[in-house]
Amino acid sequence: MALLGIVIPVYNEEMALDAFHQQLCAVLARIPHPVRMYYINDGSTDRTGEILQGFVERDERVCVIELSRNFGHQAALTAGLDCAEGDWVITMDGDGQHPPELIPEMLALAQAGYDLVLTQRANDAQDFSFKSATSRLFYRLINRVGNTQILPGGADFRLMARCVVDAIKSMREYHRFLRGMVAWVGYRTVILPFTAPQRLAGTSKFSLRKMLRLAADAVFSFSLVPLYIGISLGGGMLCLAFLEILYVLSFWVTGNQASLAPGWSSLMFVLLVVSGMMMILLGFIGVYIGFIFQEVKQRPIYLIRQVLTNAPGQSNGKTL
Numbered sequence: 052m053a054l055l056g057i058v059i060p061v062y063n064e065e066m067a068l069d070a071f072h073q074q075l076c077a078v079l080a081r082i083p084h085p086v087r088m089y090y091i092n093d094g095s096t097d098r099t100g101e102i103l104q105g106f107v108e109r110d111e112r113v114c115v116i117e118l119s120r121n122f123g124h125q126a127a128l129t130a131g132l133d134c135a136e137g138d139w140v141i142t143m144d145g146d147g148q149h150p151p152e153l154i155p156e157m158l159a160l161a162q163a164g165y166d167l168v169l170t171q172r173a174n175d176a177q178d179f180s181f182k183s184a185t186s187r188l189f190y191r192l193i194n195r196v197g198n199t200q201i202l203p204g205g206a207d208f209r210l211m212a213r214c215v216v217d218a219i220k221s222m223r224e225y226h227r228f229l230r231g232m233v234a235w236v237g238y239r240t241v242i243l244p245f246t247a248p249q250r251l252a253g254t255s256k257f258s259l260r261k262m263l264r265l266a267a268d269a270v271f272s273f274s275l276v277p278l279y280i281g282i283s284l285g286g287g288m289l290c291l292a293f294l295e296i297l298y299v300l301s302f303w304v305t306g307n308q309a310s311l312a313p314g315w316s317s318l319m320f321v322l323l324v325v326s327g328m329m330m331i332l333l334g335f336i337g338v339y340i341g342f343i344f345q346e347v348k349q350r351p352i353y354l355i356r357q358v359l360t361n362a363p364g365q366s367n368g369k370t371l
Contacts, residue, residue: 053138055084055158058131060091060124061145065098066252071145072106078151082158088113090145091131094121107359115359125227126353128207132216134358141210147251149208157210157243166238168210173244205230206247214238225346 057075061068079086090103092115106113116130128142139161143149149170157168207229211219218236219229 052084055086056135056137056140058089058135058142059145060093060127061099062093063095063097064145065102067146068102070251071147075151078154086112089131089135090115091127092117093127094118107361111361117356119354119356122353125229128229130353132219138213139210140216143208148247153245160241161210165241166212167215167240168243170206170208170243170245172247
């Protein structure tokens with residue numbers, strides 16, 4: 052029987068974990084496949100670690116990977132993919148908004164020959180909240196400027212065959228946007244729409260600052276358009292400068308030099324426009340150089356404090 056691995060990153064989810072784990076286990080009981088559940092504790096500061104330890108003690112299918120601090124959602128997912136075993140691997144959140152009831156359908160599509168089963172939130176178009184509106188705007192932007200088309204309304208709730216997991220594991224860039232990386236690798240893909248339920252408990256830990264950081268990682272990792280914008284603006288200013296030269300020469304050709312009155316305001320306008328464009332372009336270049344600098348240092352994407360497991364043949368409390 053094919054082994055199924057499930058990767059679940061969690062951060063301060065003490066109020067939702069028990070209910071989520073019960074829902075997940077109820078669905079897995081109907082699946083005729085051996086299963087391993089990998090909970091990634093991304094530096095939680097509440098009782099999440101204690102609850103996960105209880106899962107390990109009661110269920111040998113559960114493996115808990117504790118990171119040394121909060122590295123972020125994408126790093127936690129990467130840690131889970133690096134550790135997960137299985138012919139298929141499913142990634143999902145532990146707050147209940149990725150319904151476990153979809154897992155049998157995802158497995159059916161995988162058995163039909165698809166290497167990658169992506170999920171798409173079907174209720175995003177009817178949601179007019181700030182988060183949904185900015186999400187739609189982001190996907191329009193990244194698909195317009197990027198070379199890789201990313202599924203609008205996509206989620207980090209997906210099934211991947213082992214070949215896809217190995218391809219993702221081979222991509223070790225520090226600034227990670229897994230939805231874009233999954234779209235980039237290709238493979239046989241199918242989209243499964245779903246309606247996202249409400250959180251089981253608690254509030255979202257994905258703040259506006261984290262959303263902006265993830266959006267910046269996506270844009271600068273999958274597109275060189277910001278640099279092209281700077282080049283285009285520079286070319287436009289050169290054209291305007293050429294037209295200005297022709298305009299001034301026309302006065303000399305017609306012998307009307309006396310009409311050339313120096314204009315302080317126009318000069319300042321040109322200086323401000325050129326200076327502003329140069330600062331924008333230098334900012335774009337600085338961001339790309341910063342990305343290169345962080346990649347060159349080759350720091351690990353995450354650090355594991357310990358791995359908790361109760362599975363036969365594996366040591367509990369292993370520290371990496």
